[in-house]
Structures are given as C-alpha cells and as structure tokens.
Amino acid sequence: MSDTRKINLLKELLLHEDRDDIALLQAKITELESIIERQEQLAARVNPIIDEKLEQYSADIPEKLGPTITKSLKNEIANSKDAVVDALYPIIGKMIKKYIQQEFKLLSDKINSQLQKSFSLKNWTRKFKSKVSGINEENFIIQELAKTEIQEIFIIEKNSGILKANFSKTNTIDKEVLSAMLTAIKSFVEDAFKTGNDSLESIEYGLYKIHIQNFNSYYFAVVVHGVFDSAYEAKLEYELLTFAEKNLAKGPQKNISIKLTEHFNNDNL
Amino acid sequence: MITSKKIVLLGHFGVGKTSIIRKFVTNEFSSDYKVTIGVHILKKEVNITEDEQVSLLIWDLEGTDNIDLINKAYLMGTNAFIYVFDISRPVTYSNLIENITKLKKMFSNTKIKVVGNKIDLLDGELNHDNHPELIDGEIIYSSAKTGTNIEELFDELTQELIC
Numbered sequence: 001m002s003d004t005r006k007i008n009l010l011k012e013l014l015l016h017e018d019r020d021d022i023a024l025l026q027a028k029i030t031e032l033e034s035i036i037e038r039q040e041q042l043a044a045r046v047n048p049i050i051d052e053k054l055e056q057y058s059a060d061i062p063e064k065l066g067p068t069i070t071k072s073l074k075n076e077i078a079n080s081k082d083a084v085v086d087a088l089y090p091i092i093g094k095m096i097k098k099y100i101q102q103e104f105k106l107l108s109d110k111i112n113s114q115l116q117k118s119f120s121l122k123n124w125t126r127k128f129k130s131k132v133s134g135i136n137e138e139n140f141i142i143q144e145l146a147k148t149e150i151q152e153i154f155i156i157e158k159n160s161g162i163l164k165a166n167f168s169k170t171n172t173i174d175k176e177v178l179s180a181m182l183t184a185i186k187s188f189v190e191d192a193f194k195t196g197n198d199s200l201e202s203i204e205y206g207l208y209k210i211h212i213q214n215f216n217s218y219y220f221a222v223v224v225h226g227v228f229d230s231a232y233e234a235k236l237e238y239e240l241l242t243f244a245e246k247n248l249a250k251g252p253q254k255n256i257s258i259k260l261t262e263h264f265n266n267d268n269l
Numbered sequence: 270m271i272t273s274k275k276i277v278l279l280g281h282f283g284v285g286k287t288s289i290i291r292k293f294v295t296n297e298f299s300s301d302y303k304v305t306i307g308v309h310i311l312k313k314e315v316n317i318t319e320d321e322q323v324s325l326l327i328w329d330l331e332g333t334d335n336i337d338l339i340n341k342a343y344l345m346g347t348n349a350f351i352y353v354f355d356i357s358r359p360v361t362y363s364n365l366i367e368n369i370t371k372l373k374k375m376f377s378n379t380k381i382k383v384v385g386n387k388i389d390l391l392d393g394e395l396n397h398d399n400h401p402e403l404i405d406g407e408i409i410y411s412s413a414k415t416g417t418n419i420e421e422l423f424d425e426l427t428q429e430l431i432c
Contacts, residue, residue: 160275160346161310162326176273180310180326187342188307 111141148226150236150264151208154179155252157218164218164252167260182221186212213240218252220244239264271314273324274430275346279339279368280353281361282332285386288413289353290329293423298414305331308343315427323427334360336368349380349426356410357390380429385410388417 077084130137154175155165161183163176172178186200203210209228213220220240224232247259278286287305291297294313309329314322330343344350350372354362365383372381389412409425411418 157346159342160348162273162275162346174312176324176326177310177312180275180312180328184308184310184328184343187340191340191342 111138148224148228148232150222151225152221152223153260153264154182154221155218155248155256155260156183156221157252158183158214159217165256165260167257167264179221182210186219211236213237215244215248218248270320271322271324272431273326274348274427275326275328276349276351276426277328277330277344277347278351278353279330279336279372280332281334281355281358284332284353284355284358284361285413286332286351286353287329289351289384289386289411289419289422290327292413292416292419294327296416298416300414305329307331313423315423317427317431321431323431325423325427334364336371344376347376347379348430349382350376351382351384351422351426353384353386355387356385357387380426382422382426383408384422386413388412389414 126137126140129135130140149169150167151169152172152175153167154163156162156179157164161180163179166175166179168175185203189200190198199212199214201212203212207225209224211220211222211224211228211233213222222236222240224236243260243263247253247256278290280286282304283302287303287309288298290311291299294311308331311327311329313325313327315325316322328343328347330339333339352365352369352372354365356362362385369381369383372379385408388410409418409422411422413419
C-alpha cells in the first residue's frame with residue numbers, strides 16, 4: 001500500500017464524523033438561503049401594498065382620528081383646566097404685562113410732559129382747580145389726555161367730492177385729494193350694499209373716527225380723536241346742525257372755512 | 270383765488286388713462302402696466318393768471334368697455350370727462366360713439382374730450398382704418414410715453430372749464 005493511499009485511508013477514518021457535520025451545516029445554510037430569498041420575494045410583493053396602505057392611512061388621519069383627537073383634547077382641557085391655565089398663564093400674562101407697561105410708560109411720559117410745562121396758563125389753571133376741588137392734579141391731566149378732540153372738519157360737495165371748506169389742526173396729506181377719496185369710498189360702500197337711502201355714517205381707524213353727517217348737496221366729515229361715545233356723537237351732530245342752519249342755508253359759501261374754524265376751534269362740545 | 274374742478278378719465282382697460290394722468294401730474298411714464306382697481310385720485314394745480322389758480326382733481330377710473338357698469342356716483346358732479354381709447358387696439362374704440370352718446374345723454378352739460386392715445390405705436394399716418402370718426406367733436410391724438418399733446422389736452426380743457 002502506497003503512502004498516499006495510507007494517508008487517504010487515515011483521513012477517511014479520522015474525518016468521517018466531521019463530514020457528516022459539514023453536510024448537515026451545508027443543508028442548514030441552503031435552507032436559510034432559501035428562507036431569505038423567499039422573504040425578499042415576499043417583501044417585494046408585500047411592501048408596495050403596505051406603503052400604499054400606510055400612505056392612505058396617513059391621509060385619512062385628520063378625517064378618521066381628527067374628531068377623536070379633538071374630543072380627547074377637549075376632555076383633557078375640561079378635566080385639567082388648572083393645568084392648561086398654568087401652562088398658558090405665563091405666556092399670556094407676559095404679553096398683557098408688557099402691553100400694560102408700554103401703555104403706562106406712554107401715559108407717564110404724557111403726564112410728565114404736561115407737568116413740565118409748569119409755566120403755562122393751562123397748568124396754573126389746573127393746579128388751581130386741583131387745590132380748590134381737592135382732586136389730584138394727575139387726575140386732571142389724565143382727564144385732559146382722554147379728552148375727545150376734533151382734529152379736522154371737512155365740508156364736501158356730495159356729488160363731485162370737491163372740498164368746500166375745511167378746519168384742521170394738523171397738516172397731513174392733501175385735503176382736496178382726501179375729500180375726493182372719502183367721497184369715492186362713501187360712494188363705493190353705498191353703491192355696493194344698495195340698501196336704499198342708507199349712507200355711510202362713520203369710518204374708524206385706530207384711535208380716530210371719521211364721523212359723517214349728510215345734508216342735501218354736501219356732507220360733513222369730522223375726524224375725531226379720543227373717546228367717541230353716543231353722548232359725544234349726539235352733541236357733535238347737534239353742533240353740526242346748528243352750524244349748517246346758521247351758515248349753510250344757501251350751500252357752502254366762500255368764507256365758510258373761517259366760520260368753521262371759529263365755531264369748532266375751542267372744542268366746546 | 271383757487272377753484273376746484275373734477276375731471277374723470279374713462280375708457281377700456283389698458284388704454285393709458287393712468288399713464289396720461291401720471292405724465293400730466295408728475296411728468297413720469299412707466300411701461301409697466303398696473304391695472305387700476307376702483308378709483309385713483311390725483312391733483313394738479315394749474316396757474317391761470319398770477320392771482321387765479323385751478324385745482325384739477327383727476328379721477329382715474331378702472332377700465333371698462335361698458336360705461337353702464339361704472340358706479341354712477343363716481344361720475345356725478347364731474348366738470349369734464351376725458352374718454353381715452355388706444356389707437357393701436359380697435360376693440361378699444363369699437364363702441365366709442367355708443368359710449369360718448371350715453372355720456373352726453375346722462376351728463377348733457379358736462380364737457381367731454383375724446384383722446385386717441387399711444388400714437389407712438391402707430392406705423393405711418395392716421396387713416397380711416399386705424400382711427401374712429403366721431404359724429405361731432407374732434408379726437409385729440411396723444412402719447413403718454415412721449416408726452417405728445419398731454420399738456421395741450423389739459424391746458425385746453427382747463428381754459429374751457431374756467432370760461
């Protein structure tokens with residue numbers, strides 16, 4: 001027997017059991033490979049379906065879960081009001097605080113400015129009134145600051161929008177163009193709503209209000225700053241009627257602006 | 270002495286009403302077209318003599334091919350109308366006579382000027398094919414771009430208004 005054959009025989013005898021193990025392992029590997037391959041095949045088929053379903057589900061969430069979420073949130077808020085208030089209070093509180101601080105600062109600046117004008121006649125009158133009445137001088141200043149004041153009065157021809165007379169405490173934009181634009185806005189609103197004989201009676205912007213009072217061929221537009229309550233409105237309407245009765249019986253005349261200034265310059269409403 | 274006069278510009282969309290006003294009031298022209306919505310009002314004070322001034326309040330209305338659709342309140346109290354059409358677009362003067370007739374019927378005492386604008390776009394001379402004819406009255410041909418006849422239009426109108 002040759003050496004090679006002897007070695008092979010020896011190998012056969014020694015590795016017989018290992019060969020069985022290797023064969024078993026190979027079988028298991030083949031099975032695993034098959035499982036993985038099948039899973040990939042399955043995934044290739046199933047994944048698009050799952051993706052589509054997930055997409056559909058995501059799209060349906062607001063509709064399907066929306067009411068449930070809203071209801072749950074409402075219940076949660078109703079059941080834990082204190083917790084919600086606790087959460088929101090610091091945020092809203094800070095905003096309100098900041099706003100009030102800013103407003104107080106403005107008011108304080110205005111009061112200081114009024115007090116600094118210590119040599120004005122108005123100031124001495126206020127001091128005197130404060131002494132006599134026993135009311136704090138600052139209270140009088142606050143009253144003055146909150147006072148309703150006429151800034152401008154326009155008498156405008158109704159049809160053309162041409163300015164006939166004007167009393168103004170400010171030098172703002174061109175008053176003729178403003179009168180024409182006011183008339184255009186007024187015409188637009190009145191035409192848009194087509195409610196018969198109704199007409200635009202006021203326009204508000206910020207702390208200003210434009211009071212509009214109509215007459216036959218012209219109208220008054222009065223720009224007022226401050227608190228414009230119904231009592232003030234009634235007084236203003238009365239004054240405008242009085243002025244019109246006295247001075248506009250024949251329509252707006254040439255010197256009407258002077259009369260308008262004389263009548264309304266003192267804010268004696 | 271200052272007197273105020275209301276002038277209203279009418280006409281189809283894009284005929285150059287706003288450009289005419291801008292050229293007259295601020296001596297500016299822009300080829301960028303911005304459509305006018307509602308109404309825009311501008312003013313120009315014109316000296317007639319040393320002591321006499323006229324304040325022209327010029328109402329630039331949004332374009333429309335049918336003047337019946339215009340808010341009548343915008344037209345009330347007008348001292349003069351300027352009806353503008355675009356010489357390069359026949360559709361803008363196809364109903365010119367009809368609209369002018371309606372205006373004259375509604376506002377018999379109000380002056381009306383008819384303006385054919387954009388003559389800078391015209392190739393060659395005016396002829397019957399490229400401009401309309403009025404039964405009475407004349408057409409002023411202008412260009413807001415070059416300024417042709419813009420000052421003349423308002424000067425003539427102002428003179429007529431103060432007479």
